[in-house]
Amino acid sequence: MIGIYLSGTGNTKHCIEKLTSLLDETAQAVPIEKKSITNLLSQHDFILFGYPVQFSNAPMMVRDFIKKHADLWKNKKVLCVATMGLFSGDGAGCSARLLKRYGAEVVGGLHLRMPDSVCDVKLLKKPLEKNREIIQAADKKIENWAENIKHGKYPKDGLLFHHQIAGFIFQRFWFHSKTKDYSGNLKINNSCIGCGSCALVCPTGNITMNQNRATAGNRCTMCYRCISVCPKQSITLLGERVIEQCRFEKYIKNEPKNFSSET
Ligand SMILES: Cc1cc2nc3c(=O)[nH]c(=O)nc-3n(C[C@H](O)[C@H](O)[C@H](O)COP(=O)(O)O)c2cc1C
Structure with a gap:
């Protein structure tokens, strides 16, 4: 199993x-x-x-x-x-x-x-x-x-x-x-500091780093991983601003842990 x-x-x-x-x-x-x-x-x-x-x-x-x-x-x-x-x-x-x-x-x-x-x-x-x-x-x-x-x-x-x-x-x-398809609507605003956390956790490899800025492509599977880890809350998809970074860890512990790349 x-x-x-x-x-x-x-x-x-x-x-x-x-x-x-x-x-x-x-x-x-x-x-x-x-x-x-x-x-x-x-x-x-x-x-x-x-x-x-x-x-x-x-x-x-x-x-x-x-x-x-x-x-x-x-x-x-x-x-x-x-x-x-x-x-x-x-x-x-x-x-x-x-x-x-x-x-x-x-x-x-x-x-x-x-x-x-x-x-x-x-x-x-x-x-x-x-x-x-x-x-x-x-x-x-x-x-x-x-x-x-x-x-x-x-x-x-x-x-x-x-x-x-x-x-x-x-x-x-x-x-x-x-x-019906992957989304091309992921938005990364100017507050991005180029830390690369979003690119690291994206399961489809949809985010790339160019000249210390994250850039989104059109293969977003709408999982919200990148949005939930961005230290500057620079990324949005369906809404206009981040209301809350949702992470399972924070519901069970006080300190949220970082996602690690699991590939
Ligand atoms: C783009 C998107 C659409 C969603 N649509 C629904 C929905 O139709 N019905 C629902 O009950 N939850 C919906 N959700 C909530 C998620 O299914 C739910 O929070 C899920 O447990 C997230 O699991 P994950 O942390 O493993 O990604 C949606 C979440 C996202 C990101």
Whole structure:
């Protein structure tokens, strides 16, 4: 068994690491941008596949990853795990349908509500204590399902037809254009000091350093990692200014840690 994930602000990383270790303490959880991922994927038959929901869809990088490894999914058992700030309808179903197309057996779908990761939009921001409660509830759900999965019973979040209808009507119909491709809308303003933290953490290699300034390309998967680590809050995507740098670590400890490059 292996856990694989895309995670922007650390929520999905936490959830996949926790579920993976509860199911098999010897199993690894690795990010999809890791260089050895193809090799690791081919070695395992049971995969926990996690990602953050974006406008009730799987992030572009996740959909790309599934397609890029099309020949590796056949006969793999996959549990799709989608984390979300509020609601997704069929967050897990979005990858499940694609994986099935390539021959995977989707054994389940798990939806986990976690703190909101959109650093430059105020809408879903919560006080620290509320976010801690949300994480505790997600941890409890993971623990309960880990026990069930050990007995062969899997969650079905986001996999049924009415979930698909809900995801479509409440989100994808309105926001489809936001997730249909990588984004070229990442903005880096003049306060950038050229530290390179953003380029280091970007999972798609979308940010490059030119003459001590960060420059964004058009392959942003909207994970918000760069925005959450920029020491000058110089980067925005959906909003005009950074409201809060969302990082999983800060909900569980007082001092946020730096992301490290995991490739
Ligand atoms: C661009 C974007 C779109 C999002 N859309 C949704 C959404 O439609 N529904 C929802 O509940 N959460 C949404 N979220 C919140 C994230 O899914 C949620 O905070 C997730 O746990 C982040 O996980 P991560 O830290 O592993 O990236 C969105 C986040 C981003 C960055």
